[in-house]
Amino acid sequence: MEEADSRFYVDNVPIRVFKNNKNIGVDYPSQPMHIEASLWDGDSWAIDGGQTKINWTHAPFNAHFQGFGIGGCPVQNSSDIQQCYSSKYWWNSEKYWKLDHRQQRDYENVRKKYMNYDYCSDRPRYPTPPPECFN
Secondary structure, eight states: OOOOOEEEEETTEEEEEEOOBGGGTBOSSOSOOOOOOOOOOOTTTTSGGGTSOOOGGGOSOOOOOOSOOOOOOOOSSGGGGGGGGOTTSGGGSGGGSSOOHHHHHHHHHHHHHHOOOOGGGOTTTOSSOOGGGOO
8 A cells, every 4th residue: 555645735735745654764643743833043054054044124923823724633642643544534545645736736836936945955964864855
């Protein structure tokens, strides 16, 4: 059976695809998830290797969250995670294992337009990329 990818969407557009590679020890999700938002200054290393600085004149920065839905599998502890791979959850059906052509195009456009940093490509920090970076 083929491994399914974990995909994250904003307004039905895929913004992150995580390869589930259990055969290399990357089992995702590996722990219960939660939603968290934060703002941190990563301009000394994360954004273009420190070349692009945050424009603090735009502060204060605001985030607004509304009208979003969360689909998930409730767990009480990490031993309950295995139940989340059950076929009773719609996202585990084969139809959702991979991005279709339109979703793949949208995902590539999001990466080109909005992605400033990809740790999988950061050889100075990670000379050997983490296992999840390999397809």
